[in-house]
Amino acid sequence: xxxxxLALILFTLSxxxxxxxxxxxxxxxxxxxxVASHAMAAIMVISAIEVAGTSGDELAAQILGGIALLLGVIxxxxxxxxxxxxxxxxxxxxxKTGAKxxx
Amino acid sequence: xxxxxxRAAIQSLTPILxxxxxxMFIFGLKLLQSPRTARKGNLLSACGMLIAxxxxxxxxxxxxxxxxxxxxxxxxxIGVYLAYKVxxxxxxxxxxxxxxxxxxxxxxxGIAEFLVYFHTGQTPGGVPKNQFLTAVAADAFxxxxxxxxxxxxxxxxxxxxxxxxxxLPAKNVFNSLFLLAALVTGTFLVWTxxxxxxxxGPVDVTTVAIxxxxxxxxxxxxxxxLAMAVGGADMPIIIALFISYAGxxxxxxxxxxxxxxxxxxxxxxxxxxxxxxxxxxxxxxxNFWAILLGNITPPSHQATSKDDIYAGRxxxxxxxxxxxxxxxxxxxxxxxxxxxxxAQAQGACRDLFNELIADGKEVYFAVHPVxxxxxxxxxxxxxxxxxxxxxxxxxxxxxxILESADVAIVLGANDVVNPxxxxxxxxxxxxxxxxxxxxxGSILVIKRSLSPGFSGIPNPLFVLDKTLxxxxxxxxxxxxxxxxxKDR
Numbered sequence: 268x269x270x271x272x273l274a275l276i277l278f279t280l281s282x283x284x285x286x287x288x289x290x291x292x293x294x295x296x297x298x299x300x301x302v303a304s305h306a307m308a309a310i311m312v313i314s315a316i317e318v319a320g321t322s323g324d325e326l327a328a329q330i331l332g333g334i335a336l337l338l339g340v341i342x343x344x345x346x347x348x349x350x351x352x353x354x355x356x357x358x359x360x361x362x363k364t365g366a367k368x369x370x
Numbered sequence: 371x372x373x374x375x376x377r378a379a380i381q382s383l384t385p386i387l388x389x390x391x392x393x394m395f396i397f398g399l400k401l402l403q404s405p406r407t408a409r410k411g412n413l414l415s416a417c418g419m420l421i422a423x424x425x426x427x428x429x430x431x432x433x434x435x436x437x438x439x440x441x442x443x444x445x446x447x448i449g450v451y452l453a454y455k456v457x458x459x460x461x462x463x464x465x466x467x468x469x470x471x472x473x474x475x476x477x478x479x480g481i482a483e484f485l486v487y488f489h490t491g492q493t494p495g496g497v498p499k500n501q502f503l504t505a506v507a508a509d510a511f512x513x514x515x516x517x518x519x520x521x522x523x524x525x526x527x528x529x530x531x532x533x534x535x536x537x538l539p540a541k542n543v544f545n546s547l548f549l550l551a552a553l554v555t556g557t558f559l560v561w562t563x564x565x566x567x568x569x570x571g572p573v574d575v576t577t578v579a580i581x582x583x584x585x586x587x588x589x590x591x592x593x594x595x596l597a598m599a600v601g602g603a604d605m606p607i608i609i610a611l612f613i614s615y616a617g618x619x620x621x622x623x624x625x626x627x628x629x630x631x632x633x634x635x636x637x638x639x640x641x642x643x644x645x646x647x648x649x650x651x652x653x654x655x656x657n658f659w660a661i662l663l664g665n666i667t668p669p670s671h672q673a674t675s676k677d678d679i680y681a682g683r684x685x686x687x688x689x690x691x692x693x694x695x696x697x698x699x700x701x702x703x704x705x706x707x708x709x710x711x712x713a714q715a716q717g718a719c720r721d722l723f724n725e726l727i728a729d730g731k732e733v734y735f736a737v738h739p740v741x742x743x744x745x746x747x748x749x750x751x752x753x754x755x756x757x758x759x760x761x762x763x764x765x766x767x768x769x770x771i772l773e774s775a776d777v778a779i780v781l782g783a784n785d786v787v788n789p790x791x792x793x794x795x796x797x798x799x800x801x802x803x804x805x806x807x808x809x810x811g812s813i814l815v816i817k818r819s820l821s822p823g824f825s826g827i828p829n830p831l832f833v834l835d836k837t838l839x840x841x842x843x844x845x846x847x848x849x850x851x852x853x854x855x856k857d858r
Contacts, residue, residue, distance in 0.1 A: 285641025297746030320432035340445025360758035
């Protein structure tokens with residue numbers, strides 16, 4: 268199979284899976300969803316790693332790759348950590364017996 | 371076993387490892403469907419990301435490990451630092467700036483791959499020239515658009531830029547021109563770039579580089595005008611929309627170097643952004659397709675004079691007076707709006723909630739989908755002050771509860787509780803789903819003044835017989851309510 272056809276098939280199927288899975292996320296979790304999907308989009312770091320690490324003697328490409336890698340890693344790590352921080356706050360009423368709110 | 375054998379093994383397995391990553395992303399998103407499992411889902415998706423990164427590091431013949439690892443370490447430290455430092459009220463700005471980074475990453479990597487192609491005549495992963503060039507053009511375009519658009523959104527949310535919708539004269543003409551320019555120069559880019567013959571030594575790449583520059587310039591202009599045109603109330607939409615763009619640009623990047631992991635993960639996120647945009651559009655009464663084309667904020671409405679509707683019909687109250695009504699109530703619904711977050715009144719709100727609960731009352735929070743500055747923002751703010759999530763009710767459920775609620779407290783919300791949305795055809799909010807606060811037995815509106823919401827129209831809710839206004843800042847109002855409640 269022509270790789271471009273394979274790529275288009277994967278693209279379409281992923282969009283459909285995305286629609287299916289994400290429609291079921293309740294509005295209450297939309298902010299964490301946004302932040303987490305951000306972190307996922309930053310999977311671009313793997314391309315940044317390739318460019319930064321394998322461009323050989325093409326210095327300009329290496330520098331651009333390095334910048335992209337830095338921003339991408341901030342994106343991945345920042346995104347996941349803040350999503351985790353938010354989700355840690357979501358507690359059910361039953362689990363919270365007698366818990367006093369902070370500050 | 372030498373490192374090279376390991377590398378070769380991992381390299382041949384890379385597509386499988388990326389597939390595992392994507393499957394973990396999908397299950398991570400599935401776990402996000404319930405607040406109980408969401409945290410696990412996020413962790414699962416982070417582990418998937420780790421697999422992709424490690425397999426790339428090991429499998430892709432990296433020449434300068436030291437540099438790559440140092441950059442990654444620095445980036446991780448910055449990321450963790452920012453994530454712990456940001457306040458929950460500022461998450462929308464944070465997301466906007468991260469989104470901008472995402473767009474930049476995608477565009478910059480595309481350009482870097484382009485430079486390598488110029489230099490060597492080799493496309494990454496050996497993809498066909500035309501596919502590579504088309505994908506680079508698309509990637510540079512979406513990435514740049516996302517970068518500038520997100521930056522403007524950040525400026526607006528952070529208060530650096532004016533929140534007002536800024537419209538170029540003949541905006542649609544300009545936007546269409548920018549888009550057309552990008553398409554034309556992009557086509558030329560593919561055409562001239564594909565015709566380069568690398569077999570006869572070094573080639574002159576000036577023309578191709580100019581076309582790439584033109585694509586980037588068009589995307590910059592388009593991103594700026596799109597985002598500048600968005601007014602404050604519509605920020606949740608633009609945030610959702612740019613997430614979709616960031617996902618699509620990741621996908622486009624995947625097409626440049628035949629990276630199936632990127633294509634799948636990117637389109638997953640692109641879909642997620644589109645769904646959110648669609649649900650935001652519905653919640654705020656905007657046309658989804660108009661939004662995709664950049665017509666987010668409609669022209670502002672000529673407000674009917676508020677004096678006509680409010681004159682002499684407003685009843686004011688004080689915290690001390692109001693405690694009596696609260697005491698008699700059994701079911702209380704609190705309707706928080708962005709005003710609550712601005713006043714930093716979440717803590718005071720929680721205190722009132724705890725007092726009422728301790729007294730055996732049923733208390734719920736009615737959260738409109740666009741309350742706050744990004745999709746679902748209000749829930750995060752309330753969860754942060756330890757309001758249990760089973761008390762946070764979505765639109766439909768809220769309206770069921772409101773039918774039989776004794777008291778509804780409107781806290782810094784306005785347009786989302788305006789009954790005019792149901793029947794006043796000539797208002798900009800007509801048709802927007804609202805919280806039916808006017809169905810509650812008695813209504814308390816805590817608001818500093820009678821100033822209108824983002825839509826600029828007056829709110830007849832304020833003059834109902836059963837409505838009382840408390841003209842105070844949300845925080846002191848709630849604090850005094852709590853105090854009066856304890857002293858009663």
